[in-house]
Amino acid sequence: MMLSDVMEDYLKAIYQLQRETDDRIKTSEIADELDVTSPTVTSMLDKLEERELVDREKYRGVTLTDEGETVALEIVRHHRLLEAYLTEHLDYDWSEVHAEADRLEHHISEDFEARVAAALGEPSVDPHGSPIPSADLEPPSRPDSKSIIEYEEGADVTVAEVADHDPAVLSYLAEHGVEPGVELKILEIAPFGMVTARSSEADEPVSLPESVAHHVRVAKPTEPKP
Template sequence: MMLSDVMEDYLKAIYQLQRESDERVKTSEIAAELDVTSPTVTSMLEKLEDRELVDREKYHGVTLTEEGETVALEVIRHHRLLEAYLTEHLDYDWAEVHAEADRLEHHISEDFEARVADVLGEPDVDPHGSPIPGADLEPPARPDGAPISEFTEGETVVVEEVADRDADVLAYLADHGVEPGVELEIVEVAPFGMVTARPIAGDDAVSLPESVAHHVRVAQPAGVDA
């Protein structure tokens, strides 16, 4: 099935939004994710429905069909493998790779994908901690973590995943040493969503505004009871 790059972008966006909420994805959510208008989204969803890639209920949003999910997972696998390759072998900064992978993900062959995966040693996650779908294109297991704002003062957590969609957020996190695998002590959680945390291996606390904290998923270290 030949699909345009834009169609694949929509399927990828729907998959990611669907995974975050476990509910039907609303037109307004897709519009915000892709920075397009709601009428534009509606028009595209009609085309995807005609190709049996989405299941659409008027006023209730959409979900991916099995075929639509497979397409989305393939695009996501390409994207995250490319991010890993660009970071590990071409010295890209992790704040740069998302946009570059977005441009390349639609245009690599399955042979190229397999070679990249082999060179990388079939990684489970990309540089931002997001799970990479396997070659079988089964949905990867969802990480156990939660947004850092859901934890309490005094707790120690490990950064599990950071969203890769905002280069400014990634640059801010990198500048403050907040990346997958780093242990943080939560110093303060303000009522309006600001989180202050201190890397266990460092001295300086970092303030994470609500708009940034939302992008940081963490989990308690192994051996710590929830």
């Protein structure tokens, strides 16, 4: 099935939004995710529904069909493998790779994808901690993590994943040692959303404004500290 790059972008966006909820995805949510207008989204959803890539219910939103999910998973796999390859083999900073991967993800062959995966040792996550779909395009299990803002003061957590689309946020996090695998102790959560935490990678506490903290997903350590 030949799809345009824009169609694939929509399927990927719906897939990523579905990972956050068990509910259908509203037109307004897709518009926010892709920074387009709601009428533009409606027009594209008409085309995707005609191709049986999305299932729509009036006033309730959309979900991906099985075929739509398969397409989305392939694009997500391309994107995250490319991010890993650019970071590990071409010395890109993790704040730079999202835009490059966005441009390349639609145009690589399956052979190229397989060679990239092999060169990387078949990674399970990208540089930002996001799960990479397997070669058979089975959906990854949902990560057992949530936004750092949802935890209480005093909690010991491990950074699981950070959103990859804002270079300024990624640069800020890297500068303060907040990356996947890093342990944090949440020292304070201010009423206005500022999170203060101590990183295992830094001597001084790090302050995460709400706009930054929203991008950081954390999980309880697999082994509680004694």
